[in-house]
Amino acid sequence: MRARHDGGSSSGRKVTVRDVAAAAGVSAATASRVLSGHESVNPEMARRVLKASAELGYSANVFARALRTERTDSIGMVVPSISNPYFVGAVEAVEKALASSGRSLILCNSGNSVEIEAQRTDLLVQRMVDGLVVIPVDDSRSVPALAAAAARVPVVQFDRVARGALTDFVGSDDAEGVHQCVDHLRDRGCSTFAYIGARPTTSTAEARLRAFRELVGPDSTRDEWILLGEFSGGWGREAATTLVRGEMPEAIVCGADVIAVSLMAVLSEAGVHVPDEVKVVSYDDSGLGLLTVPHLTSVHQPVDSMAREAVRLLDHRRRHPEAAIRKSIFAPDIVVRESTAVHEPASTGGWGARTAAPHPA
Template sequence: MMGRKVTVRDVAAAAGVSTATASRVLTHSTSVNPEMARRVLKASSELGYTANVFARALRTQRTDTVGMVVPSISNAYFIAAVEAVERELADSGRSLILCDARESVETEAQRIELLVQRMVDGLIVVPVTAFDSVPAIEAAARQGPVVLFDRWADAASTDYVGSDNADGLRLCVDHLRARGCRSIVYVGAKPRTSTAYERHKAFRELMGPADGADGADGSTLLGEFSIEWGVDAARQLLGRDELPDAIVCGADIIAVALLGTLREAGVAVPEQVKVVSYDDLLLGQLTVPRLTSVRQPIDAMAAEAVRLLDERAGRPDAPVHKSIFRPTLVVRESTGR
């Protein structure tokens, strides 16, 4: 067999079984006599057999792969989400193909189209924006199952899995008020994404006009979900005559940079200012002090996203489903024990 690819027929001949039996063993399609299965697997290993995934995909109309597109793999939250989805898929013998949109709607559209061309069985997408991402998502949804994860896209008729951002911000504000905080500043991202919009909106509604939550007095600072913005926001706050009692960050990636900048400036957290954030990433447990943060049930969200993909594959015309999970607050030293 030197110089040519080993086939199922070759494995069957070596194992002394029919080609149909060898195929059933190698594709795990139906149960086979244990002794025959052992002989087939032994022969396939000795011959170096590898499945022709493209031929199998054409035959079964499945590739056992799911595509996932995230705005940026430099954001630790998206890494955690990818890991959770990959674990869930692995439990059912499937693989994940990951694409980074690089915070670009144009790149996102290219990656989505590429994954569709690769015949993935479904797509999980974290949209770059709530609006401009819609056309590419809708185009993909016309060709196969698509689930939006963490962020929704406005008017997109696709299934969605996320957490209750308003409830998460309520947990933050209630916690700080219970600690005696009165002047509270929100440091988040501009409302290009659903998460940025919902968290900022929730903060404004929770604080109310009397607290200056319209941002006119600097009670909200909006930039990006990035380390650079966390540093910049901290410097802006340090430049004021007086620090607030507390700071609510729209994401851990902002809060970690903000905490580091405050510490470098000699500001004591939580004694001079308390800091609370959103996402509860491992990064927040490595800061000094450790970060109080809202935890999203990422594993449960990933399991639901995969479930919805499978359900959509079986029922393409089923009503659109939106699953919203409740977050919890994990209290650590940045707001005081």
């Protein structure tokens, strides 16, 4: 029998379950059970049905099956930016967590836009996904779209939380991560600190900034050493260019690896040596830190464990829609690399005494 790949018969008619059953020599009911994934079918019959299905080019109507079973075995995920390696790692972790149960992931990129985020969440709900994993764009403006989606399907917020949307949440302890950064730098002898991060419009940006301010008092930092923009390489470069024009602190805490990598490039271009003249620590441990020279000390978040928990919470919410909201917070761990190593100072100017030339525009 010659295989067809367009879901049609030799006469142009769409292949049906009855056609598959006839080709396999089984009843239509048996063929339907096999194609629907039921396990209570004789293995030999199941093999024949699947073989006939492949040869005929049978294509199941996913939406019709979803109406019968009330599930599509697919989960939607919306992330702020697929250019950020941390978010890419989160997507891979969720997809891996779903694969063990035979489910698939449908990914959408919101491009850091609340309007696009709302469009994508609505689209995924219309596509009848069984649930949504969302990394929200904004702490408050993402709430309406998340609330609307949660009224129709299970929703788990991941990494960031828009607190006005009553959904389950999985994240890591941002304050603890920053605490580990500052403690580590103090153990390395640092006493003056800069912070380069994002404006506090997301829960992660707000929590990391707040923790830094609480841990590093006015005697250890300056207003001009706290630079806030966005989680991007472009902002890291802009902020670093501003920083090297003045007196440097002994240590810099970055709110994300995408910021730190660009910052370290500017420091190198300006002749500021890491870690001899300034130590740099970051957040996410996204893999970017292994591309810098020296390698970047960064806070690791257990993304694989977080992803498995997100899938578990989606499944629990599907079975128990009226259950209390659950929040799962995981502990981060700092991964120490060469950007915070203790070396002899490279110049005689002393700690914090260097005034670097501005980076050319």
